[in-house]
Amino acid sequence: MSVKEVLEKRRSVRHYDANYKVSSETLSSLIECASKSPNGNNIQATRYLVIDDPHLRNVILPIAFNQQQVIEASVLIVVLGDYQAFEKDNILKIHEEGFQKGFFDASLRDFLAGAAIQYYASKSKEELTIELTRDASLASMSLILLANDAGLETITMSGYDSKQLKSVLNISERYLDVMLIAMGKGLKDGHKTVRHDVNKVIYKNTLQS
Ligand SMILES: Cc1cc2nc3c(=O)[nH]c(=O)nc-3n(C[C@H](O)[C@H](O)[C@H](O)COP(=O)(O)O)c2cc1C
Structure with a gap:
């Protein structure tokens, strides 16, 4: 397709x-490919x-307002952003890896890593949260x-209740929970949904009409 x-x-x-079971090999290969999505400065945050423990799924069910897909889908994933990815060591390591693979020379490695370190150094927690949200959403x-x-x-x-989810799954403040994704064999089609006419969502040069 x-x-x-x-x-x-x-x-x-x-x-x-x-x-229905989705094998861990299938899930790994889907996530591996999704990881090729664009992400800010390639910091890979x-x-x-993956929550596959049925007991945990049942604990999450009321936290996710009893949405049945939480227990019925083959896979439940908490998509997270890792604030530690902004640290200098991570940025240097990733760019060194690219250099070692011959993807760029030493001067481009130093330029890219330096620019990324500088870019994040001046950001507030709120801005970093937006960065993580962008990357996790694209992936x-x-x-x-x-x-x-x-x-x-x-x-x-x-x-879902973010605070409660983080608490039951022991997700520390190092991570931002961006969304849950349930995946599996559908039993019933999702209902059809409308979208705005494309001309309602496209603006040219200015938002003023
Ligand atoms: C960030 C986000 C959060 C969502 N949360 C829920 C949710 O908690 N429960 C639910 O039933 N649908 C949820 N949805 C699905 C939306 O309702 C759905 O995407 C929208 O109605 C359009 O329908 P479609 O995805 O079938 O095209 C969410 C979608 C997004 C993008």
Whole structure:
């Protein structure tokens, strides 16, 4: 399927076959490919906390306002951003790796790493949160499209209590929880949804009409 076809067909699916298993190899390969998504300065801050323990799923269920996909989908992922990715050591390591692989020379390595370190050094926590959200969202969308392409369905969820989720999963302040993604074999199609006419969402040069 083309990307366009996958996008046209995609729906948020809320009913899943609870007996269907997605293998950890399949999930790893989907996440590996989603990790190729663009991300700020290639600092690779997005993390995927896969919840496959049925007990934990049941604990999360009321925290996610009893959305059944939390327990019925084959996979439940907490998509996270890691604030530690902004640290100098991580930035230097990633750029060194690219240099060692011969992707760029030493001067470009130093320039890119230096620019990234400087870029994040002046950012507030709020701005870093936005950076993590951007990166995790792009990777999440890729994961959704890849899952659809592999014959699976998904739903993105922000409908959960973040504080409680972090507490039951022992997610420290090092991480930002960006969203939940449930994935599996759909039992019922997601309902059809409308979109604005494209001319309502495109502006040229100015937002003033
Ligand atoms: C960030 C985000 C959070 C969402 N949270 C929920 C959720 O908690 N529960 C739910 O049923 N749908 C959730 N959705 C799905 C949206 O309702 C859905 O994408 C929208 O209605 C458009 O429908 P479609 O995805 O089928 O095209 C979420 C979607 C996004 C992008």
